Amino acid sequence: MGSKVSNIRNHMARVLRDHWWVRQDVPTQMTTPARRQQIAAGARDSFSAGLGIFPLGIALGLLVIQADLPWWLAPALSLSAFAGSLELLLVGMMATVTPLAAVTLTVLVVNFRHVFYAFSFPLHLVKHPLAKAYAVYAMIDEAYAVNAALPEAERSAPRLLAMQIACETYWVGGGLLGVALGAALPAPIKGLEFALCALFTVLTLDAFRSRRELPSVLLAVASVAVAVVLAPSVALFTALLLFVALLTARLALTARRPAKDAAGA
Amino acid sequence: MPSTSYLIAVLVIVFTITLALRAIPFAVLRMLRTSAIVRQLSVWMPVGILAILAVTALRGTITAEPHTTLYALLAVAVTAGTHLAFGRRSILSVGIGTTVYVVLVNAF
Structure with missing residues (x-):
């Protein structure tokens, strides 16, 4: 009997705590129009990413046909890997029947960068387990980037998921279009892949909201400069690793100072 | 096959x-969610990761077509300029920047 009462009390405490959290950061009691608005906002977020993703998808489809691989490989790769740079790399490896061990190693190295996204990807906004699983599966560079550039108050689960679903649609759709064009078009328009570069430039500007961000940007630029010189073939991965190391050092340095800062202020 | x-x-x-x-x-x-270290890192990381992605994407474009280095740098400047000058509309900035690059690469 006593344990039953305490169970109920625990449950109530949990409910209260959960609701407190909910009201703090996610409006789960979202009304239908508000929800629809968030989904529309997510679709809008995806447009600029789509400018980069869709042409890249077309390039993937074209490449699959040029490499004499079956057409269904384009959508199958987009769904199973869902990581642009890796897919383009894999088409070449599959065409030459690269050993599976080498494929495994390549995937590990090229996609290892996603490990670093977990620190700041707002997965806690997504409550439903299936939606959570999808958000993790669809955490591509572009989805991470578009979301990271948003102010925290404007993020929500419907907005995030709508953007991710849209991005995946662009990928698969672009790939299918590329497959279809593969036979028809002699040479696709050159240079469209620059959209990805433009997208990341714009998102960096958006995330740079105050001078407080300056140290992070400088450390990142230093990391990527060193990485490009020392490890040009795995520059992205090396740069991220260095960046985390430098931030950790920064943390260690600032942790020792707060008392002094407070005294100075 | x-x-x-x-x-x-x-x-x-x-x-x-x-x-x-x-x-x-x-x-x-x-x-580790309650760890102060993880929390501070999650605040510091996004802008830096975006900068790293921007630089490596630019480098990817340049290494794929080395003779377009100047066009790529110019297009990045146009993208950033458009973004800051015309109210941070991402689609507009990405669209104009990409158009500049595509036109330059195909015209010269």
Whole structure:
């Protein structure tokens, strides 16, 4: 009997705590129009990413046909890997029947960068387990980037998921279009892949909201400069690793100072 | 042409590793969520990661077509300029920047 009462009390405490959290950061009691608005906002977020993703998808489809691989490989790769740079790399490896061990190693190295996204990807906004699983599966560079550039108050689960679903649609759709064009078009328009570069430039500007961000940007630029010189073939991965190391050092340095800062202020 | 079973094996490997790399850190971080270090890193990381992605994407474009280095740098400047001058509309900035690059690459 006593344990039953305490169970109920625990449950109530949990409910209260959960609701407190909910009201703090996610409006789960979202009304239908508000929800629809968030989904529309997510679709809008995806447009600029789509400018980069869709042409890249077309390039993937074209490449699959040029490499004499079956057409269904384009959508199958987009769904199973869902990581642009890796897919383009894999088409070449599959065409030459690269050993599976080498494929495994390549995937590990090229996609290892996603490990670093977990620190700041707002997965806690997504409550439903299936939606959570999808958000993790669809955490591509572009989805991470578009979301990271948003102010925290404007993020929500419907907005995030709508953007991710849209991005995946662009990928698969672009790939299918590329497959279809593969036979028809002699040479696709050159240079469209620059959209990805433009997208990341714009998102960096958006995330740079105050001078407080300056140290992070400088450390990142230093990391990527060193990485490009020392490890040009795995520059992205090396740069991220260095960046985390430098931030950790920064943390260690600032942790020792707060008392002094407070005294100075 | 590679056998279908080989292609399927690659797809399975790719799916498993990619998903694991994306999912496992969340499981680890959930245990560390209250850690002040993790919290501070999550504040500092996004802008830096975006800058790193921007630089490596630019470098990818340049290494794929080395003779377009100048066009790429110019297009990045146009993208950033458009973004700051015309009210931070991403689609407009990305669209204009990409158009500049495509036109330059195909015209010269």
